[in-house]
Amino acid sequence: MRIGQLAQLVGVETQTIRFYEKQGLLPPPDRQENGYRIYTEKHGERLAFIRHCRILGLSLAEIHELQSFQDDPHQPCNAINALLDDHISHMRLQITALQALEKQLVSLRASCNNDREVEACGVLAGISEGSLHHQ
Amino acid sequence: MRIGQLAQLVGVETQTIRFYEKQGLLPPPDRQENGYRIYTEKHGERLAFIRHCRILGLSLAEIHELQSFQDDPHQPCNAINALLDDHISHMRLQITALQALEKQLVSLRASCNNDREVEACGVLAGISEGSLHHQ
DNA sequence: TATTGACCTTGTAGTGACTTTATGGTTTTT
DNA sequence: AAAAACCATAAAGTCACTACAAGGTCAATA
Numbered sequence: 001m002r003i004g005q006l007a008q009l010v011g012v013e014t015q016t017i018r019f020y021e022k023q024g025l026l027p028p029p030d031r032q033e034n035g036y037r038i039y040t041e042k043h044g045e046r047l048a049f050i051r052h053c054r055i056l057g058l059s060l061a062e063i064h065e066l067q068s069f070q071d072d073p074h075q076p077c078n079a080i081n082a083l084l085d086d087h088i089s090h091m092r093l094q095i096t097a098l099q100a101l102e103k104q105l106v107s108l109r110a111s112c113n114n115d116r117e118v119e120a121c122g123v124l125a126g127i128s129e130g131s132l133h134h135q
Numbered sequence: 136m137r138i139g140q141l142a143q144l145v146g147v148e149t150q151t152i153r154f155y156e157k158q159g160l161l162p163p164p165d166r167q168e169n170g171y172r173i174y175t176e177k178h179g180e181r182l183a184f185i186r187h188c189r190i191l192g193l194s195l196a197e198i199h200e201l202q203s204f205q206d207d208p209h210q211p212c213n214a215i216n217a218l219l220d221d222h223i224s225h226m227r228l229q230i231t232a233l234q235a236l237e238k239q240l241v242s243l244r245a246s247c248n249n250d251r252e253v254e255a256c257g258v259l260a261g262i263s264e265g266s267l268h269h270q
Numbered sequence: 271t272a273t274t275g276a277c278c279t280t281g282t283a284g285t286g287a288c289t290t291t292a293t294g295g296t297t298t299t300t
Numbered sequence: 301a302a303a304a305a306c307c308a309t310a311a312a313g314t315c316a317c318t319a320c321a322a323g324g325t326c327a328a329t330a
């Protein structure tokens with residue numbers, strides 16, 4: 001199939017496919033006489049794998065690492081688990097940080113609920129205050 | 136004070152300060168005869184405000200908007216509140232999404248706890264499976 | 271037959287918020 | 301006097317694309 005069909009099948013834009021190829025995530029397919037790329041099912045599977053990893057929040061570098069395991073399935077899988085564990089703990093940190101920030105923002109927001117002038121509003125002052133207690 | 140001192144005071148790198156100046160977030164300071172920037176306390180406060188906004192997750196564009204209120208404090212403050220409300224609801228969405236992803240990753244990770252070969256590990260297969268049920 | 275439209279090609283630039291690198295001038299310390 | 305630390309500017313790199321420009325190819329229509 002050609003690049004447009006593959007794109008539609010997997011739900012990606014054609015540029016993204018070419019981009020993955022240039023990044024070395026998708027093997028360069030054969031070409032027709034006119035230069036058009038022709039893809040096989042294997043390419044589709046590989047592309048779907050990439051997309052799902054991205055949806056899970058993995059970086060292209062991490063995906064690259066996972067692919068090296070796909071390509072050589074007789075390695076021990078500890079490294080895969082380590083990669084996922086890393087990613088999970090990283091995500092947990094991120095979630096915790098976001099929740100803390102949300103709390104701060106909500107309490108900041110609570111410092112003004114009325115129609116006032118900026119001068120009397122308290123929100124900007126609240127931001128400035130906080131900024132000096134950091135680190 | 137000079138740029139390095141300001142940087143140390145606020146906990147930023149000097150390049151970041153010059154970057155904020157170029158972006159119009161920090162007013163261009165006076166210069167010494169040799170061209171070195173000289174900063175006042177006002178710059179320090181402004182820079183601290185920017186940093187704290189960044190730590191709260193506000194974009195430079197949002198900070199720019201807030202600064203226009205700082206610079207003209209006799210406007211009504213509804214717009215500030217609206218900006219914060221927007222940002223808070225955006226953050227809540229982000230947190231929910233991250234939590235869902237974490238759950239997926241954890242269950243994926245649970246598909247292999249042992250030392251196996253990649254082939255028998257199940258994690259990569261789990262990623263591939265999931266990828267086709269999306270959209 | 272000419273041309274329109276949909277598809278394909280390549281390469282380059284833009285996004286956000288910086289960070290890094292290159293190149294060179296100035297000041298301070300040894 | 302020389303080395304280290306600081307300052308300046310400008311340009312390129314980061315990440316994961318997205319958008320754009322300029323053109324080649326192909327099938328269907330006027």
